[in-house]
Amino acid sequence: xxxxxFLIIIPLxxxxxxxxxxxxxxxxxxxxxxxxxxxxxxxxxKTPGSVSYSIPLSTYIFRGISGDDENVKVSSTVRKGVxxxxxxTRENRQSKADKKTILGFEKVYIVSESxxxxxxxxIVDILFKNPQLNDTGYFAICRGKAEDMLSHKxxxxxxxxxxxxxxxxxxxxxxxxxxxxxxxxxxxxxxVEGTNPVVPYIETNGDNIEVxxxxxxxxGKMVAKSNFDDSKWLNLMRDNKVCGIVSLQKDSRNYADLYxxxxxxxxxxxxxxxxxxxxxLKLKGSVITNTYFKDISKNESAKRAFEEKIGEKVHRNxxxxxxxxxxxxxxxxxxxxxxAAAKYGRWSNVDWDKEVLDSSIxxxxxxxxxxxxxxxxEKNSREQ
Amino acid sequence: MQNSSESKITSYQLLCILxxxxxxIGLMDLPNQVTEIAKQNGWVSVIIGGIYPLYIVYxxxxxxxxxxxxxxxxxxxxxxGKVFGxxxxxxxxFNFILYTTTVASGLTILLSTFIMYFMSPxxxxxxxxxxxxxxxxxxxxxxxxxxxLIFVFTIVVALxxxxxLGRGKLLNVLPLFDSSVESLFKASVESCFSYGGxxxxxxxxxxxxxxEKFKSYMLKxxxxxxxxxxxxxxxxxxxxxxxxxxKSFWSILIATKSIEIPIINNFRFIFMxxxxxxxxxxxxxxxxxxxxxxxxxxxxxxxxxxxVILFPFIVLMSSNYINExxxxxxxxFIVPKYTLFNIVFLTVICLIGLLKKDGLNEEx
Numbered sequence: 051x052x053x054x055x056f057l058i059i060i061p062l063x064x065x066x067x068x069x070x071x072x073x074x075x076x077x078x079x080x081x082x083x084x085x086x087x088x089x090x091x092x093x094x095x096k097t098p099g100s101v102s103y104s105i106p107l108s109t110y111i112f113r114g115i116s117g118d119d120e121n122v123k124v125s126s127t128v129r130k131g132v133x134x135x136x137x138x139t140r141e142n143r144q145s146k147a148d149k150k151t152i153l154g155f156e157k158v159y160i161v162s163e164s165x166x167x168x169x170x171x172x173i174v175d176i177l178f179k180n181p182q183l184n185d186t187g188y189f190a191i192c193r194g195k196a197e198d199m200l201s202h203k204x205x206x207x208x209x210x211x212x213x214x215x216x217x218x219x220x221x222x223x224x225x226x227x228x229x230x231x232x233x234x235x236x237x238x239x240x241x242v243e244g245t246n247p248v249v250p251y252i253e254t255n256g257d258n259i260e261v262x263x264x265x266x267x268x269x270g271k272m273v274a275k276s277n278f279d280d281s282k283w284l285n286l287m288r289d290n291k292v293c294g295i296v297s298l299q300k301d302s303r304n305y306a307d308l309y310x311x312x313x314x315x316x317x318x319x320x321x322x323x324x325x326x327x328x329x330x331l332k333l334k335g336s337v338i339t340n341t342y343f344k345d346i347s348k349n350e351s352a353k354r355a356f357e358e359k360i361g362e363k364v365h366r367n368x369x370x371x372x373x374x375x376x377x378x379x380x381x382x383x384x385x386x387x388x389x390a391a392a393k394y395g396r397w398s399n400v401d402w403d404k405e406v407l408d409s410s411i412x413x414x415x416x417x418x419x420x421x422x423x424x425x426x427x428e429k430n431s432r433e434q
Numbered sequence: 435m436q437n438s439s440e441s442k443i444t445s446y447q448l449l450c451i452l453x454x455x456x457x458x459i460g461l462m463d464l465p466n467q468v469t470e471i472a473k474q475n476g477w478v479s480v481i482i483g484g485i486y487p488l489y490i491v492y493x494x495x496x497x498x499x500x501x502x503x504x505x506x507x508x509x510x511x512x513x514x515g516k517v518f519g520x521x522x523x524x525x526x527x528f529n530f531i532l533y534t535t536t537v538a539s540g541l542t543i544l545l546s547t548f549i550m551y552f553m554s555p556x557x558x559x560x561x562x563x564x565x566x567x568x569x570x571x572x573x574x575x576x577x578x579x580x581x582x583l584i585f586v587f588t589i590v591v592a593l594x595x596x597x598x599l600g601r602g603k604l605l606n607v608l609p610l611f612d613s614s615v616e617s618l619f620k621a622s623v624e625s626c627f628s629y630g631g632x633x634x635x636x637x638x639x640x641x642x643x644x645x646e647k648f649k650s651y652m653l654k655x656x657x658x659x660x661x662x663x664x665x666x667x668x669x670x671x672x673x674x675x676x677x678x679x680x681k682s683f684w685s686i687l688i689a690t691k692s693i694e695i696p697i698i699n700n701f702r703f704i705f706m707x708x709x710x711x712x713x714x715x716x717x718x719x720x721x722x723x724x725x726x727x728x729x730x731x732x733x734x735x736x737x738x739x740x741x742v743i744l745f746p747f748i749v750l751m752s753s754n755y756i757n758e759x760x761x762x763x764x765x766x767f768i769v770p771k772y773t774l775f776n777i778v779f780l781t782v783i784c785l786i787g788l789l790k791k792d793g794l795n796e797e798x
Contacts, residue, residue: 070557178682182551237678237681238675241677243675392608392609395609396474397676
């Protein structure tokens with residue numbers, strides 16, 4: 051009886067196993083695959099209306115040093131595919147590559163400025179549709195071609211993508227840079243009512259790659275780029291809980307720096323049928339250096355004067371950025387529209403971009419110093 | 435085999451079966467369905483939709499008090515005559531066939547989209563349905579044990595999207611209650627498919643060993659469902675906003691995909707693994723319920739035989755809507771009608787039961 055059971059079960063198992071194992075698509079050995087470290091997007095204008103797409107992929111190459119398989123050297127190369135549609139670029143790329151590329155480990159997505167100006171829709175659509183993609187990769191716009199950015203050699207790194215990932219990951223420590231700059235955060239802000247994506251802008255400077263500002267979008271198209279200093283204040287107003295340095299300077303010897311954490315609150319109401327926004331900023335921070343003001347750690351009124359001066363400076367800069375937004379960028383890059391949409395109702399066919407640009411925006415800044423460090427080398431007041 | 439059908443289960447196990455049958459693939463696109471109509475207040479609609487399961491439990495409690503030893507199938511035959519009663523039972527059975535096939539095909543689509551793209555969907559479907567058939571083959575007691583175990587899994591899976599709490603914006607769920615009451619109720623009808631499946635308690639309440647706890651456990655189960663569904667919907671809206679929900683087919687997945695864990699490069703596989711376990715149990719439960727009703731009609735055949743016989747039919751039916759578009763159109767068409775049928779059928783049985791004074795004593 052027991053023997054019979056085995057006689058049935060074993061062939062049954064073989065049949066079941068072969069049923070599932072046969073005809074498996076896309077299964078390949080590791081040696082035949084290429085891991086993608088970074089993905090880029092370029093466009094080339096053929097005629098003013100039509101473009102050809104080019105998608106460079108930065109892929110790793112693992113090669114044993116002088117035939118030794120244990121000491122593997124990792125380097126990278128860029129494989130480019132071009133085509134009239136984004137799908138065709140895959141065909142074109144495969145016709146030049148010796149291996150199959152697998153997605154899912156991308157560290158960065160780099161879109162060139164011209165591609166972003168043409169519109170993010172095509173590239174984001176193909177990225178969003180693909181379920182294998184890594185959603186926690188960083189997203190950035192670059193000057194020039196994405197291909198050049200990806201093939202740029204950075205010393206000590208197998209590929210520039212690894213460097214750019216670290217660059218974007220740690221930028222939030224200073225200059226009020228936002229923390230959420232992954233591709234998921236682009237999904238949550240692109241074509242979303244009352245907000246426009248603001249994306250880090252990187253460029254090469256000599257041998258270095260650096261963040262040089264923010265790319266500003268309107269209706270999914272890049273319309274402007276803010277420089278590094280403006281981006282600082284723009285990000286401060288756009289995001290909650292960011293940190294950066296505010297400095298007051300008299301000359302190159304006398305200055306004071308405050309490392310501040312920000313808290314932001316936005317209120318919106320309507321005055322005479324027009325929107326009115328109030329951005330309340332609260333900066334809390336520590337004085338990291340001060341060779342400018344006397345006695346601010348001892349004297350209450352001096353401290354208050356210092357705080358007021360910092361606040362004034364932040365206010366002045368913020369107002370100039372708001373002015374620039376209204377006259378130069380002409381897009382709601384602060385994402386104020388979403389506050390209005392959250393108060394006055396969604397999906398009601400209101401052009402929040404226009405409403406925000408027509409609105410009046412107030413900025414209130416409050417600064418408080420929490421920490422003075424362990425001491426001070428400022429000159430004593432008795433020397434005066 | 436007779437033992438397995440006669441064996442008793444506890445109220446807690448029935449709670450697990452109740453939640454286990456309801457929580458399925460429908461949850462994945464629940465935010466899509468409700469936000470389409472009720473916008474950012476979709477989660478309120480999900481709570482309102484909870485009236486349906488509460489009502490079902492209320493009826494079940496009445497019937498259980500009055501006729502503790504007869505399930506809905508026997509009652510419908512008793513009240514409505516053998517032919518008409520059996521016909522309605524058959525219709526009631528198609529409820530569970532519907533759940534089995536749509537969840538199986540839905541899970542197949544989900545898995546073949548996200549992780550099992552190397553396998554042909556139909557093979558995956560055969561495998562998924564066969565798991566349902568095997569657990570149904572083994573009878574009620576093992577099924578109850580499976581449900582008890584996976585209930586814990588479900589809680590773990592439900593906790594994962596909580597990470598979105600730290601990343602979302604309260605702004606996304608504002609303004610509160612600006613949608614009209616009408617649209618809120620309209621959207622709550624859409625959430626019925628995700629609550630569907632709890633009708634299974636009408637089949638098993640005579641088998642519960644601790645009857646005095648039945649009502650409280652069932653209410654707890656339904657409450658768990660309502661809280662789980664509404665909080666997940668709320669979290670999804672809170673994290674993505676209604677504009678992104680519209681763009682994604684399985685919006686709940688967006689929040690979970692953004693999770694970053696050191697070492698693990700892609701959290702998707704872990705979540706999908708847990709999620710398919712949760713769904714296998716849903717399929718098993720509905721499969722067993724269908725077999726259970728068939729067994730009630732064809733007394734000669736055993737549950738084991740029926741489980742095997744039903745297998746090719748289920749595979750065939752599921753493969754009909756193995757693309758998402760066809761599946762959703764079909765569901766949109768059939769679910770409101772079936773929900774209405776369930777309400778009418780169960781209410782009628784309950785009313786007749788109430789009108790028959792002292793149904794218990796009459797029998798004796």
